Amino acid sequence: MTADVPHETTASRATDRPGDASPFALGLLLRRAHWRAAAVMAEALRPLGIELRHFAVLIVLVDRGATVQRDLAEATGTDKAGIMRVVDDLERRGLAVRKAVPGDRRARAVEITPQGIELFDAAHEAATPLTERLVADLGPGEPEQLTELLTRFAHPADREA
Structure with a gap:
């Protein structure tokens, strides 16, 4: 069954193309940006033998110290079986x-080892040139501006009123 939808409303439908004015445009852009950034991060991690899901846990462990598995699952957006x-x-x-x-x-509780810290640091070194390539199309000051805007967007409760 097909619905009779007027053609004049198509301009506001989500298309995932530049200039999309639909209410989904921001989410679609953020999804595309995430895919692009995740591909760069995965490229940096591949030679180290880990994936983004592993690195996400290492980030939490470096930030918080020893962390209970259920809290790791929540912090990384992973289900209980996945975090195990x-x-x-x-x-x-x-x-x-x-x-x-x-x-x-x-x-x-899960705790990072000295080898985990070494790998964490090596991942940062490997990611630096790739990250520079990721923002190469941005102008002077724009990578910092993008980071600041995304930080405000992703952490609205962290802003001071």
């Missing part, structure tokens, strides 16, 4: 270890 697989991978590689949480026999 990622932590298993990191443990196999010697990049993280699980430790008992005092007072909670069921919980395990």
Whole structure:
């Protein structure tokens, strides 16, 4: 069954093309920007033998220190089974270890190892030239402006009133 939709409304429909004026345009642009940035990050991580999902956990561990697995899942947007697989991978590689949480026999905290810190630092070094290539089409000051705007957009509650 097809709906009779007037053709004059097509100008406001989401197209995912530059200049799209639909209410979905911003989300579609952010999705496309994410894909592009994620591809660059994946390229930087590939020679190190890890994926973005592994690096996302390492970022949380560097930022927060030892973190309970359920909190890692929430912080990385991963489900419970997914975070277990990622932590298993990191443990196999010697990049993280699980430790008992005092007072909670069921919980395990994940901690980054010295090898994990080394890999984390190596990933940053590998990503620098690739990130420069990612923003090469922007003008002077625009990479910083884009970062500032996206930070405000992504963390609205963190702004001071």
